[in-house]
Amino acid sequence: MLGNRKQRWLSLLLAAVLVGITACSSKNGNDETKPSASSSQPTEETSPSASDASPSASEASESPKEVVKLKFMYWGSTDEKKAMENMIKAFNDSHPYIQVTGEHVPGDYNTKMNTLMAANELPDVAYLGDGLTNQWGSEGRLLDFSQYYGQYPELQNKLKASYLYTEPGKAVANFTALEVMVLYYNKDIFAEEGIPLPPADPAKAWTWDEFVSVAKKLTKDKKGKHPDDPGFDAKNIDTYGFSFGTDRGTYGPLLESNGAGILDESGMNYALNKPEAVEVFQKLQDLIYVNHVSPNLIQQQNMPDNHVRLQTRKVAMVLDGTWALLDLTNNTKLHYGIGVLPKLKEPKTVILAGTTVVFNTTKHPAEALEFYLYHNNPEQVDLYKTGLWMPTEEKYYTDEAAIKLWTDNPAHPPEFLQAGIEYTKGYAVKSPSTKLKNWPEINSKLAPGLDLIWTNKKTAQAALDELQAQIQPLIKGKYPDE
Amino acid sequence: MRRNKSGLLRMERRWGMLLALPVTLGLLFFAIGPIVASFVFSMTDWHIGGQSSFVGLNNYETILTKDPVFTKSLFVTVYYVLATVPVAILAAFGLAMLLNRKVKGLSVFRTIFFLPSIVPRIAGTMLWLWLFNPDFGLLNSIFEYFGLPGSQWIYAEETAIPSIALMSVWGVGNYMIIFLAGLQSVPTHLYEAVEVDGGGAWRKFFHVTLPSMTPTIFFNMVMMQIGAFQSFDSVYVMTQGGPNNATLLYVVYLYRIAFTETKIGYASALSWILFVIIVALTLITFRTSRKWVYYEGGGK
Known part of the structure; x- marks a missing residue:
C-alpha cells in the first residue's frame, strides 16, 4: 500500500515537474524575444500590455x-x-x-x-x-x-x-x-599617377568617357601596363581603376542620371529595356569585360571591404554609400577622398x-x-560625427552652425561639403526602388536576371528584354512623393 | 504471482505513458500541429503582415503552371540529388570497405574520414568557400601547379551544382559509419564458405559482401535522397541560390518565398509539393527495393 501511495506521489510530482518545464520553456521562449542588451535596466521586464494591466492603486498615488x-x-x-x-x-x-x-x-x-x-x-x-x-x-x-x-x-x-x-x-x-551614393578614392594612387582628383563639385562631375579614361590610367596589370597598352594582361590585374556593387546602389544613381528608371513615368510598365536604361547596364558590363578597369563578379565577391580594397591598392576608386565614411576614417593607413559619381546626362545620386x-x-x-x-537627434547620437549617418533634419544642410556640428571632424574631409552636403541637397533623389510598390518581389526576380549581365552571359539588351516577361506581372505602381 | 505481475504491468504502463508524454506532446505541438497548419496556410494567400483569404488550390495551380522559378529550382534540386546520392554512396561504401581492413592506425584513419561530419556545417562551408576561391583557393592552386586550367567552381552556372555536390560528398562520414557497422555484421561463415570453394576477393565481394550489404545501401540511399532534397544550409551560406538561380535548391527557393517575399501561403504550398515528391520517390525506392535488397532472414 505504501508503495502504491508513493507511486501516486511520484507521478504527481512528475506531472508537476512536466508542467513546470513546459511553463518555464514557454516563458523562456518569450524572454528570447526580449532585449538581452539591457544592461542599464532592472531585469524585471514586463511587456507593455502587462504593465498596463497592473496599475496598483498605491503605486499610482506615489507616482x-x-x-x-x-x-x-x-x-x-x-x-x-x-x-x-x-x-x-x-x-x-x-x-x-x-x-x-x-x-x-x-x-x-x-x-x-x-x-x-x-x-x-x-x-x-x-x-x-x-x-x-x-x-x-x-x-x-x-x-x-x-x-x-x-x-x-x-x-x-x-x-x-x-x-x-x-x-x-x-x-x-x-x-x-x-x-547617398558617392565615389571614394585612394589619394595616394592619384598623386603617384599624376592624375587630377575626381571632382567633388556636382556641377563638375565627370562625363562617363572622362571617368573611363581615368579608370584606365589607374588600372595596371602585374607588369605595370594599362588596358590600352599593347600586351596588357587582363587576367593578371594588380590594381583595378574602379569597383562597383551589382545592386541598386550602383545602377540606381546611374539610371537617374541617364533619365531612365526601372518603371516608366506611369509607374505601371517595365522600362529597363528602354535605350537609356540599357545604356547604363551595358556601360557597367563594359567596365569589366571591354574596358578591363573593374573586377568581375567572382573576383569582387572574394575581395575585402571597400576600405581595404582602397588601402591595399587592389582598387583605386569605389562606388559606395556615405555610411562607409566610418570604416574609411577608421582605416588609418588609408588616405581617401570623396568625389561625386560620374554623370551620364545629369549629375545625380540616390538616397539609399x-x-x-x-x-x-x-x-x-x-x-x-x-x-x-x-x-x-544629432545632438544625442554620435553616429553623425563618426561618419556613419547623415542627418535627416533640414537645418543640418542649410544652417552653417548646424552643418559644422556634425561635419567638423576627421570623418568628414573638406570636400564633403560639396560631395556630401551639396550633392545630397541639390542632386539626390530617393532611390527609385524605394518608391516602387512590391520591390522585394520584383528584386528577387530582377537580381538573378541581372547576373547574366554581370557574368557576361548576355548583353544588357538581351538580359533586360528577357526580364520583362518576369517583372511586368509583378508591377503594382509607385508610392507618392509627398 | 499473477496479481503481482499484473500490478507491475499496470505500473509499467502508467509510467510508460507518463514518460512518453513529453515526446508525444512535443510531436503534437511542434510537428503535427505545424504540419496541419502549413496545409491550411497553403490554401490561403497569406503573406506576412497582410490579410489572408482562402484561395483553395490557387497556390498549387500557380506553382505548377505559372512559376518558371519553381521549375528551375526543381530541376536544380533533382540535378543536385542525382549528382550527390550515387557518388556519396560509392564514396561512403568505398571508405567503409577500406576502413574495415585490419591496418595499422585504423582508428586514426577512421577518425580522419569521420571528422568532416562532426565539423559544423557552416564551418565546413566556410572552409570550402576558401577551397573554391577561383583566384587564391587551394583547389585552383593545385590545378595550376599541375598546369591544368582552373575552374570557377560555385561562381559559374555550369559548375556550381557539381561543386556543391562535391562538398556534400566530403561529409559522408555518418553514412560511412553505418556502412562500416553493416560490413562488420556480414556473417563470416559465408566468407569461409567462399574460401573453401576456392573463391577470391572479387567473388567474396560480389557474392557475399554486396548482397549482404544491400539493406544498408538501401537505408543509406533513402536517407541520403531525403536529405539531398532538403539541403539548404551550405547553399544559403555560399551562393544564396545564384548565379542566375543555378544553385536555387528547392528549400532555398522556399525560404526565399517565405522570408524575402513574405508569402507564407505560397511557401506552404511549395513545401507540400516537396513533401509529395519526397514521399513518391521514397515509395518508388521501396518498391524497387524488393528486386535488389536481400535480407538474410528471408523477410522482405
Whole structure:
C-alpha cells in the first residue's frame, strides 16, 4: 500500500515537474524575444500590455505617471550598437517615465522582423528596410506620422526626400539617417599617377568617357601596363581603376542620371529595356569585360571591404554609400577622398537608407514618437560625427552652425561639403526602388536576371528584354512623393 | 504471482505513458500541429503582415503552371540529388570497405574520414568557400601547379551544382559509419564458405559482401535522397541560390518565398509539393527495393 501511495506521489510530482518545464520553456521562449542588451535596466521586464494591466492603486498615488516600457529593435555594426546603447541610456535617464530597452539584431534582420510580425510580437519602434516599410505601411501596420504633426511639430522638420509615403500625405516612416551614393578614392594612387582628383563639385562631375579614361590610367596589370597598352594582361590585374556593387546602389544613381528608371513615368510598365536604361547596364558590363578597369563578379565577391580594397591598392576608386565614411576614417593607413559619381546626362545620386518606424501595435504611440524623435537627434547620437549617418533634419544642410556640428571632424574631409552636403541637397533623389510598390518581389526576380549581365552571359539588351516577361506581372505602381 | 505481475504491468504502463508524454506532446505541438497548419496556410494567400483569404488550390495551380522559378529550382534540386546520392554512396561504401581492413592506425584513419561530419556545417562551408576561391583557393592552386586550367567552381552556372555536390560528398562520414557497422555484421561463415570453394576477393565481394550489404545501401540511399532534397544550409551560406538561380535548391527557393517575399501561403504550398515528391520517390525506392535488397532472414 505504501508503495502504491508513493507511486501516486511520484507521478504527481512528475506531472508537476512536466508542467513546470513546459511553463518555464514557454516563458523562456518569450524572454528570447526580449532585449538581452539591457544592461542599464532592472531585469524585471514586463511587456507593455502587462504593465498596463497592473496599475496598483498605491503605486499610482506615489507616482502620478506610470512608467511606460518600450522596445526598440535595430541592426548595425559594433560601433552602431554602442552608439545606440548610449543613446538609449541617455534617453532613459532623461525620461524617467519612459523606459526603452534596445535589442540589437545581428544577421538576417528582415527574416527576424517577418517572423515577429507573423507571431504578432513586434517591438514598438524599430529599424526597417525600405521594402518592408512600404509593404507594411500600406497594409496599415505602421503609425501614420501625419496624425501627430500637431502634437510633435518636429516630425515635419525633416528633408522632404526622407519621408516614405504610402498614400498622399500619409507618412509612415522617415529614413533613420540619410545616405547617398558617392565615389571614394585612394589619394595616394592619384598623386603617384599624376592624375587630377575626381571632382567633388556636382556641377563638375565627370562625363562617363572622362571617368573611363581615368579608370584606365589607374588600372595596371602585374607588369605595370594599362588596358590600352599593347600586351596588357587582363587576367593578371594588380590594381583595378574602379569597383562597383551589382545592386541598386550602383545602377540606381546611374539610371537617374541617364533619365531612365526601372518603371516608366506611369509607374505601371517595365522600362529597363528602354535605350537609356540599357545604356547604363551595358556601360557597367563594359567596365569589366571591354574596358578591363573593374573586377568581375567572382573576383569582387572574394575581395575585402571597400576600405581595404582602397588601402591595399587592389582598387583605386569605389562606388559606395556615405555610411562607409566610418570604416574609411577608421582605416588609418588609408588616405581617401570623396568625389561625386560620374554623370551620364545629369549629375545625380540616390538616397539609399533604412527607415525607423513605429508599429501600429504599440500601446504608447506618444511615448514611442518621443523616443523616435530622440533616437536620431544629432545632438544625442554620435553616429553623425563618426561618419556613419547623415542627418535627416533640414537645418543640418542649410544652417552653417548646424552643418559644422556634425561635419567638423576627421570623418568628414573638406570636400564633403560639396560631395556630401551639396550633392545630397541639390542632386539626390530617393532611390527609385524605394518608391516602387512590391520591390522585394520584383528584386528577387530582377537580381538573378541581372547576373547574366554581370557574368557576361548576355548583353544588357538581351538580359533586360528577357526580364520583362518576369517583372511586368509583378508591377503594382509607385508610392507618392509627398 | 499473477496479481503481482499484473500490478507491475499496470505500473509499467502508467509510467510508460507518463514518460512518453513529453515526446508525444512535443510531436503534437511542434510537428503535427505545424504540419496541419502549413496545409491550411497553403490554401490561403497569406503573406506576412497582410490579410489572408482562402484561395483553395490557387497556390498549387500557380506553382505548377505559372512559376518558371519553381521549375528551375526543381530541376536544380533533382540535378543536385542525382549528382550527390550515387557518388556519396560509392564514396561512403568505398571508405567503409577500406576502413574495415585490419591496418595499422585504423582508428586514426577512421577518425580522419569521420571528422568532416562532426565539423559544423557552416564551418565546413566556410572552409570550402576558401577551397573554391577561383583566384587564391587551394583547389585552383593545385590545378595550376599541375598546369591544368582552373575552374570557377560555385561562381559559374555550369559548375556550381557539381561543386556543391562535391562538398556534400566530403561529409559522408555518418553514412560511412553505418556502412562500416553493416560490413562488420556480414556473417563470416559465408566468407569461409567462399574460401573453401576456392573463391577470391572479387567473388567474396560480389557474392557475399554486396548482397549482404544491400539493406544498408538501401537505408543509406533513402536517407541520403531525403536529405539531398532538403539541403539548404551550405547553399544559403555560399551562393544564396545564384548565379542566375543555378544553385536555387528547392528549400532555398522556399525560404526565399517565405522570408524575402513574405508569402507564407505560397511557401506552404511549395513545401507540400516537396513533401509529395519526397514521399513518391521514397515509395518508388521501396518498391524497387524488393528486386535488389536481400535480407538474410528471408523477410522482405
